[in-house]
Amino acid sequence: MTGPTRAHPWMANSAPGMLEAMLAEIGAANLAEVLEQIPQDHFRKTPLNLPPQLASEMELKRDLLGKLRKNATCEENLSFLGAGVWQHHVPAIVDEIVGRTEFATNVWGSYQSDHGRNQAWFEFSSQLGALLNLDVVQLPVYSWGCAIGHAIRMAARKTGRNKVLLARLSDPERLSVIRTYCQPQEMDGAIEIVLVEPDAATGRLDLADLRGKLGPDVAAVYFENPAYLGTIETEAAQIARLTRAAGAETIVGVDPISLGVMTAPGDYGADIVTGPVQPLGVHMNCGGGVGGFIASRDEPEYVHQYNGFLVSVAETVQPGQLGFGLACPHQNSYGQREHGNDWTGNSTYLWAIAGAVYMSLLGPDGFAEVGRLIISRARYAAKLLAEVPGVRVHWPDTTFKEFVVNFDETGLSVAEINDRLRARGIFGGKDLSGEGLGLGQSALWCVTEVHSAADLRRAAQTLSEVLK
Amino acid sequence: MTRLPNFHAAKWDEPVVMELGRPGGRGQLFPAPEAEIAEAVGDNPVPEAMRRKDRPVLPEITEFEAQRHYLHLSQMTLGMMGVSLFGTCTMKYNSKTSEFATWRPQIAEVHPYQHPDTLQGVLEIMHDFDGILQSLSGMDQFVFQPGGGADAAYTMTAVARAYWADRGQLGQRTEMVTSIQAHPCNPATAAAAGFTVINLPLEENGYPSLEALKAALSERTALIMLNNPDDMGIYNPEIREWVQAAKDVGALCFYDHANFNGVMGKLSARELGFDACMFMLHKTFGAPKAGGGPAVGAFGCSAELAPYMPAPVVAKQGDRYVLDEDRPKSCGKIREFWGNVPQVVKAYAWARAMGAEGIQLASDISVVANNYMDHRLAKLPGIERSNPDVTKRRMEMTRWSLAPLHEETGIGTVEIANRMADYGIDPWWMSHEPWIVPQPFTPEAGELWSKEDIDLWIDVLAKIMQEARENPELVRTAPHNQPIAQVKGDAFENPSKWAMTWRAYLRKRDQAAAQGAA
Structure with a gap:
């Protein structure tokens, strides 16, 4: 145990002298005495190998934001991913x-x-x-x-x-x-x-x-x-x-x-x-x-x-x-x-x-409105996508917010299409082709209340462009 | 003695939200579908057979009323803003720096199925944090999919099933051995996974005997699940021999590292021989507990067990981070996606802010602070330390018993916990079931709480023990300075009174009134 040169902001008893004061109060000469239950051969032999300490809030924030900046988000891109996690408006x-x-x-x-x-x-x-x-x-x-x-x-x-x-x-x-x-x-x-x-x-x-x-x-x-x-x-x-x-x-x-x-x-x-x-x-x-x-x-x-x-x-x-x-x-x-x-x-x-x-914010009318908005926009999106040459929508009139878009006639894989869309700021639907559902080159597209009609037209337009 | 606070909690007498508002009141509006959409799909595309006809009975309040109502509820939650020495949960400061980082769209508005090229930042953090946990435990790989410590224990049982299935011994390795004082999640998850649980009783020194363990082990043993130190603060010095005995019959050894705070940087699970372990990121690693999750039980294991882990695993290929889903021997998924990612980021941030030196110091402080607390508590007449025969200094927490005071005054651990809240002290942790120690309480100071906080906490306890002797009714009827009076428990096991929703409550209340009238 070596005393810290300055206290850590998250540990009150790291202030100089605190640990020693408590040891003195309990009559222990050192930390080893306090750890008397642990047999000597149980203590680890390998030293810790951790990245350097970032004790100041400034350094920590810089590290976190520097890493997180490498993510791309569904806010800056137009995302149609769903399947268990969906982009909805959060009040x-x-x-x-x-x-x-x-x-x-x-x-x-x-x-x-x-x-x-x-x-x-x-x-x-x-x-x-x-x-x-x-x-x-x-x-x-x-x-x-x-x-x-x-x-x-x-x-x-x-x-x-x-x-x-x-x-x-x-x-x-x-x-x-x-x-x-x-x-x-x-x-x-x-x-x-x-x-x-x-x-x-x-x-x-x-x-x-x-x-x-x-x-x-x-x-x-x-x-x-x-x-x-x-x-x-x-x-x-x-x-x-x-x-x-x-x-x-x-x-x-x-x-x-x-x-x-x-x-x-x-x-x-x-x-x-x-x-x-x-x-x-x-x-x-x-x-x-x-x-x-x-x-x-x-x-x-x-x-x-x-x-x-x-x-x-x-x-x-x-x-x-x-x-x-x-x-x-x-x-x-x-x-x-x-x-x-x-x-x-x-x-x-x-x-x-x-x-x-x-739920308290939405109330009965909010739930009616958001439900109607989601299903209307999703159905519209399905219609627009189905008009793109080579694209087919499975069961177009039976869905709520997600629907299956099939690309078999385009000759391209979902992965290829999604790569092309991503280069234009659009995250296409989840690739279903490897899931053994017998749906060929299909993707599960998700449309919610966050997608405006203009967003949906842009998606359909971009899709038709990348399929050319 | 410290001056005790003259405390009173916020008391808003707040109605249930279902009682608020007015017909037609709105807290959130959505636009109507655009004209081109309405024209294309009609007014209501929901199939007739599935259209909702009734209006859900929800509150109709303004945005401000929702804000005010839930702020009132937060203010009527003591929520560790007093002093919470809640043992077994290692209360920590939850950094707002990392909290705010995870509220940014780079985490909050990110989908787990995005292409990995768009997730390099979060994957880098998870990969780096995996490395930090590897160093702390000696394990070879971690996953973060389990949604809490119990879910990590469940993960261990699923990994054990896959391991034994791969060896053709699944029907033969049917038993899990643990101690009666292990956290309930260990036996419970093993039973849910289909194993037969063998609980070893405690001996005088506070832990089961090696002989009892050896007698329980056989070619039927699939795994053993242990924590060490235990919640009494007792460290089992025979743990190496335990692991060896389990290995001698081929069983897997899982270290439930829930009580890691006192041994961080001091022990290595792998060096002690364990095959797998788990860390609670919402506890030991400074991520918030959030009143019971979202949490993370980080599950780590040896290279030998790694093929059986749940997928995906974060890996680095060259300069690029990827999600490895192609793991044919994997036990399958424990939970959807890769875990409570914001909590992993916060835990990473905690580990970086602490560094190796901070983590080791935190562990030193938590053990010394507990011994300081023990030293002061030992002077209070009316309480006694669990396992009084174990005279060595305890680890980062100690279970105590109020049995003598209870015998003397009739006041026990529940009453004292209620009364402590009257002084602004968060109610303490008593004990998991079974209560081997009568009238238990389990304080744990960790590295967060100051010596002054600990002193205040003990002074309040001493004051209440005095009240128990001089005015037991005051303590028995506590709390008095809280948002509500003591809750009566008679409804909780009574089907005609329990009500898990407001609609159930109204129905039962009306039924009772009708019966009363008749």
Whole structure:
């Protein structure tokens, strides 16, 4: 131990003499005495090899900004990337609130000392419940894929069955997470994953194939609305009926930003609902803005299967006053270790606060407006792109904000086309050609409320130029 | 004694947001689709079968009202703006320099599927930070995909499955061995991954015996998951022998480095023999905890295990940074994308601002500060240190017990935590389940809190213990200076009373009123 020449701004006791004063107070001659529990041969032999210290804020800022400047952003470029992270408008108030140090820094306090945070959490669940038309919403887990994984495991525990049906046209990113949660088959409690074929004409689930695969061993059917490739599942109520008739649970994934214009999943028979929280006021953050919610009806057989934090209203000892706290805390892994429902821990709870602020700003009319704007602009974009020679759009009249653009007739690969677009300041849609979906040289384009008609015309014009 | 603060929290008596506003009130407007769009696609392109007919019951408030409401809620969150010696979570200062850097569009408005040429800055940071963690742990590769410490433990179980599957022993290696005091996420994630959990009981010296471990190990053991030091502040000096014993049966060894703060720069997980470890970037590495995430459990492992890690992995090819997705033996994804990138950037910034010398000094300070705290706490009658037979100095935190005071006054750890908030002190961490130590509390000073903060904290505790003896009702009914009074717990396990949304609350309230009227 060598004393510092000057104190570090983040360590009060690095001020000269502080460490020595505490050592003197506890009667230790040196640090080695304080570390008496660690056997000598446990101490590391290799010296640390770290880049030089940047103790001043000025130097640190310079290093960070110098590196970050090498990124190109979706603000300076025109981006059509989506597929699990989407470019939506984030109101300034949301950033102010989630940046508040009381919310951003701390871990947990008590229900009283952190009353404000608990209320904000409850308001996230309450407002999302109003969009879903469901009474129970858990605080978000790590991601949408993780939410689906937990939801499937909830259904498996509830039904005692070990098979789940998913759409063949699933997002490989989410599907990989779901496989992690359900497989491999050799493990105790594994859940078999069976894929349901799409209807080639619409991209929706093929109900005949679904019927054939729905047996008494199926715990759940999971489908998305809108689905990975943007398609709207108009037969949702029928899927839920078939699933219920087989004694299985209907799990639906929804995009919450669609719910001002699309039917609430609670109204078409969904038993458990999942979805992403990032569209509700969280920046894309290079994928670090994701989180996933899980919701259901308020029935104990569902409530008792949740893995994480359920924030409930509670009375206080002062009559008429309301507080908030965690319902059913003993069923999670904090309460029961390996006997709890799956596991929980730090998650993405700051994004619950972002979502609460976002939903309160939009209100019912804001959600109706943004939903209509997104679907209108996306449909228009699909029309404009489809007019470009050699370009075809799959299922053009069945989508919400994403749609599949096929380039087979251009003779070029998606990678080549996207390279050319990028040189002109446009990030083309996600390349689907390597995903084994049988869609050839296709890309998944995403259009939201941030894309004006002029942006869309520019995209179509640029595409036609780079394809010449 | 320090002068104790005459504190009172903000108390706005704030309605639930659903109660605010007026019909037609607006906080955010969106433009109508342009005329050319409306002409091309019509008024409402949503298929008739899926059109929403009802109006979601959401607040209708102004932009200012939303701002004011949520600022009120933030003000009614003590949020570490007192003194928070929240043990096991290592409270740190979260640099606003790095926070503001990540709010810039170069992170905030970046999509993970952008072409790597447009992501060179963030990939460079992740690559450099990987190198920093490699040096601190001796591991060969890190990934940042896990969304917290528990998710990193889950990653370990997934990596173990892929490792054993590759060796054709998946159905045979079915067991995970850990200690009863390991963080619950270790047994819980192993169980969720399909392993059978074996919990070793503690012996008198505070950790399970090597003999018990050896008895539990067999050709069925897939992995062991350990933390060291533990939450009592006890370091298991036989950890090398533990790792060796596990290796003797072929098992993988995972070091849950949640309690890294006291041993940063002092120990190397790899030198101790571990195959893998995890660091909590939202804890040890100065990224904010955000009230429970977004967080990062950085997962690192040896070159032998690296092929089984989740993809993608950040790599450097010449002068260029790339995302390596082509990893055929990978366990698959733990979570979508590459992790909570802003938190990784903040952790990188923390490590750079601290440097090797700062990190080592922080670890020294955290151990000395805890021993200073122990030294003062030991003089307070009514509390006792966990594992009183372990007389050696503890590491960066110590679990204490209020059992004597509780026996004397009926006042326990929950009541004291509530009362401490009345003095502006953030409630303490008690203990994970199971409570092996009765009436536990677990303070941890780390390198952030000053000696004066620690003194104030102990003085407040001493004052409340005095109150417990002289006026126990005052403590039992605490808090008194907080935004709300003590929350009653009767609704939390009662389906007719719990309400996880406002609509559920209104329904149950009306039902109860109707029943009362009938």
